[in-house]
Amino acid sequence: MEPLERRSRLSSSRRHSLALAVALAGACAGAVAQAARPQESVTPPPTPGEAQIVIGGVTPRFAIPDCIPRKGDAASAQACRTVAEVLRNDLRFEGLFQFVPDSLIQAIPAMNPDAPRFDDWKGIDAKILIVTRAEVTGGDLTVEARAFFVDSGQTMLSKRYTGRADNPRVFAHQASDDIVALTQYRGVARTRIAFSSDRDATAERRAKELYIVDYDGFNPRRVTVNGSLNILPNWTPDGKSLAYVSYRQGSPLVFLASIFEGKSTANLTGERKDSQAFAPAFSPDGKRIAYASNRGGNLDIWVANADGSGARNLTARSGQDTAPVWSPTGQEIAFTSSRAGSPQIYIMDSEGLNVRRLTTIGNYNDAPAWNPSKQFSEIAYTSRLEAGGFDIAVIDLGTRQVRQVTQGRGSCEYPSWAPNGRHLVFSCNRGRNWQITISDRTGSALSTLSTGAGNNVQPDWGP
Amino acid sequence: MTLSFGPERWRTTGIVLLVAASLVACGGKKRPPVLSGAGDASASTKAAPPAPEPADTRPDVDRLADEGALGSDTLAPADANTEGGPLADIHFDLDSSALGDAARQTLGQHAEWLKAHPTARVTVEGHCDERGTVDYNLALGEQRARSAREYLVGLGVAPDRLRPVSFGKEKPLDPASNEAAWARNRRAHFVVAG
Numbered sequence: 001m002e003p004l005e006r007r008s009r010l011s012s013s014r015r016h017s018l019a020l021a022v023a024l025a026g027a028c029a030g031a032v033a034q035a036a037r038p039q040e041s042v043t044p045p046p047t048p049g050e051a052q053i054v055i056g057g058v059t060p061r062f063a064i065p066d067c068i069p070r071k072g073d074a075a076s077a078q079a080c081r082t083v084a085e086v087l088r089n090d091l092r093f094e095g096l097f098q099f100v101p102d103s104l105i106q107a108i109p110a111m112n113p114d115a116p117r118f119d120d121w122k123g124i125d126a127k128i129l130i131v132t133r134a135e136v137t138g139g140d141l142t143v144e145a146r147a148f149f150v151d152s153g154q155t156m157l158s159k160r161y162t163g164r165a166d167n168p169r170v171f172a173h174q175a176s177d178d179i180v181a182l183t184q185y186r187g188v189a190r191t192r193i194a195f196s197s198d199r200d201a202t203a204e205r206r207a208k209e210l211y212i213v214d215y216d217g218f219n220p221r222r223v224t225v226n227g228s229l230n231i232l233p234n235w236t237p238d239g240k241s242l243a244y245v246s247y248r249q250g251s252p253l254v255f256l257a258s259i260f261e262g263k264s265t266a267n268l269t270g271e272r273k274d275s276q277a278f279a280p281a282f283s284p285d286g287k288r289i290a291y292a293s294n295r296g297g298n299l300d301i302w303v304a305n306a307d308g309s310g311a312r313n314l315t316a317r318s319g320q321d322t323a324p325v326w327s328p329t330g331q332e333i334a335f336t337s338s339r340a341g342s343p344q345i346y347i348m349d350s351e352g353l354n355v356r357r358l359t360t361i362g363n364y365n366d367a368p369a370w371n372p373s374k375q376f377s378e379i380a381y382t383s384r385l386e387a388g389g390f391d392i393a394v395i396d397l398g399t400r401q402v403r404q405v406t407q408g409r410g411s412c413e414y415p416s417w418a419p420n421g422r423h424l425v426f427s428c429n430r431g432r433n434w435q436i437t438i439s440d441r442t443g444s445a446l447s448t449l450s451t452g453a454g455n456n457v458q459p460d461w462g463p
Numbered sequence: 464m465t466l467s468f469g470p471e472r473w474r475t476t477g478i479v480l481l482v483a484a485s486l487v488a489c490g491g492k493k494r495p496p497v498l499s500g501a502g503d504a505s506a507s508t509k510a511a512p513p514a515p516e517p518a519d520t521r522p523d524v525d526r527l528a529d530e531g532a533l534g535s536d537t538l539a540p541a542d543a544n545t546e547g548g549p550l551a552d553i554h555f556d557l558d559s560s561a562l563g564d565a566a567r568q569t570l571g572q573h574a575e576w577l578k579a580h581p582t583a584r585v586t587v588e589g590h591c592d593e594r595g596t597v598d599y600n601l602a603l604g605e606q607r608a609r610s611a612r613e614y615l616v617g618l619g620v621a622p623d624r625l626r627p628v629s630f631g632k633e634k635p636l637d638p639a640s641n642e643a644a645w646a647r648n649r650r651a652h653f654v655v656a657g
Binding site: 206208229231232247250251252273274276278279292294298299320321322323336338343364366367382390413414457458 | 597602605628629
């Protein structure tokens with residue numbers, strides 16, 4: 001299992017940019033996963049365990065006026081507009097806050113961003129005021145974000161972010177997460193979704209390649225470039241690598257791509273000549289990997305160390321077992337098994353003991369996804385609840401009650417949870433293409449992500 | 464709502480970190496041209512269209528390069544168009560890997576062909592129609608490939624000449640959504656190499 005170095009074919013016109021990039025690589029090497037994140041100046045974080053905004057009784061009402069540029073040039077104004085728009089979208093998406101309508105905000109007299117007149121904002125019933133500023137100088141962008149309690153005028157958050165100017169969205173995502181960090185929740189604005197797409201297929205090569213995209217559908221980036229079938233992506237918990245199944249060596253094997261270093265490890269699970277591997281799933285601590293392999297004769301759940309060593313068959317028995325996922329503590333594994341004659345969801349501990357069946361409703365249940373937040377105890381999965389297609393269902397592990405997340409959207413399958421457990425991503429087909437679709441955990445706020453052309457399937461929501 | 468107040472002041476760090484705005488630069492990667500042909504993978508349009516981005520030369524899709532070489536034991540490029548060939552498909556009932564009479568008859572002919580071509584090796588592919596789920600169809604495809612392979616082995620074909628590969632519903636022969644297409648797709652497919 002040797003890592004495959006990426007072949008580099010640079011035209012002469014690009015070598016100069018590589019030289020610059022190499023110089024940057026040194027600065028970036030210590031923080032590869034943070035490469036796209038702006039530098040921030042930090043105010044002391046809230047004491048752990050003490051949220052400054054507690055979501056519970058009254059939903060806090062935010063006012064987010066337009067961003068105020070620090071300079072009069074067009075670039076600063078444009079960056080400001082983007083920052084405000086993205087920040088508003090991000091905070092709205094979290095589903096935690098209410099927002100003062102734009103019409104009421106427009107009626108407020110021009111604000112002094114360094115000394116807002118809080119009476120103005122009290123008058124429109126805003127509880128929290130977000131003030132943003134932006135400035136583009138040379139190729140660099142500086143964004144400032146402050147959050148005030150309107151009733152007291154106290155500052156809850158005061159941040160400045162600096163970095164390259166060509167992606168203002170990243171700054172807004174950072175600010176959004178920092179604002180959400182004032183609550184007892186963790187935001188999703190900086191998270192990304194990996195998925196498989198056939199948009200690069202040709203008549204001769206039926207390729208499926210992996211893509212990653214911002215959680216809001218922007219900035220799609222292609223990860224695999226091998227013209228083969230690349231499917232079932234799975235993020236490592238540190239967000240730096242993707243495990244996936246690729247057919248580029250002829251049969252399905254698990255590969256691990258360190259996607260920001262351009263390196264790939266082939267056949268991570270060490271399949272031999274005839275065996276095939278599917279459905280890789282890293283444990284929450286990243287130290288183990290579960291997957292399905294048929295090296296034991298039929299498809300079983302195997303668990304190994306993250307480097308593939310120490311592999312053990314946990315379900316060596318008849319029936320096809322696949323689609324393993326870990327509980328938030330890493331002590332249990334849910335999976336799909338046909339041992340009862342139809343696909344159903346089962347749970348076992350991470351040693352393979354204490355296997356018990358979870359799903360009892362419906363004759364086709366597959367693809368479990370265990371809510372990673374310890375606040376919830378539930379598993380999402382794909383279920384044939386109505387004739388003619390599949391839907392996303394969620395079963396509460398305490399009550400065993402099932403709620404249906406999708407309905408009437410054609411066929412939906414392959415759910416994956418956001419890291420904070422408050423949203424789901426899956427893929428739906430309403431008669432044309434399969435599209436990545438997002439909802440909150442109850443099935444509200446359901447929307448299709450425009451991630452690009454083709455059929456877009458098998459999403460995995462990563463850090 | 465709990466109010467808790469920390470000290471608030473601006474801090475200017477005086478440090479400007481030249482952050483690569485794209486992951487490409489940080490890894491020292493090249494910037495390939497924009498993908499064309501198979502679909503415009505440009506930045507998505509949303510229900511709330513953003514203000515126009517400033518013009519720049521950054522490609523819409525950065526390739527995070529992961530170009531692996533084909534392994535030396537590849538029997539056939541699994542993704543290429545491999546239809547045709549001397550060994551016909553066999554077909555399966557919905558949600559089944561059982562071999563019917565027609566399938567067994569066809570496999571018998573394949574066994575004869577393989578005996579007459581002793582150096583030939585075959586990839587035995589298992590495929591499903593689109594109506595099942597991703598994971599379960601990969602499992603069903605594995606059963607179908609295994610079922611066909613075991614039958615051929617039972618007829619005397621050496622097992623190491625037969626490499627089973629499940630494609631689930633990932634590579635259907637017929638992209639249509641009707642009974643005829645689905646029946647064609649529920650198959651084992653045989654790709655000869657050597």
